[in-house]
Amino acid sequence: xxxxxxxxxxxxxxxxxxxxxxxxxxxxxxxxxxxxxxxxxxxxxxxxxxxxxxxxxxxxxxxxxxxxxxxxxxxxxxxxxxxxxxx
Numbered sequence: 133x134x135x136x137x138x139x140x141x142x143x144x145x146x147x148x149x150x151x152x153x154x155x156x157x158x159x160x161x162x163x164x165x166x167x168x169x170x171x172x173x174x175x176x177x178x179x180x181x182x183x184x185x186x187x188x189x190x191x192x193x194x195x196x197x198x199x200x201x202x203x204x205x206x207x208x209x210x211x212x213x214x215x216x217x218x219x
Contacts (some may be wrong), residue, residue: 135187136160136208142197144191152193153177153184158215166190180182188216 135154148166150217151170155163165184174186188196188211197207 135164140153148188152187154187
């Protein structure tokens, strides 16, 4: 699943102990996974032979895009910017 596809499902994220991990380089088309329960560390995880980097907890991602009016691409870019600069 790509990051933009994962973000499109944000309304279904009900578990606040879930974390988003994304393959580098981060982009809307990068592969992304949800990890639950969230690890106690921000170390990368490996799934199906791929390495994923810590991105954001789902509750933070929801707060960032909640009420944001924009396309799915704009929401995705907003989260990437936050994860790179503010997280």
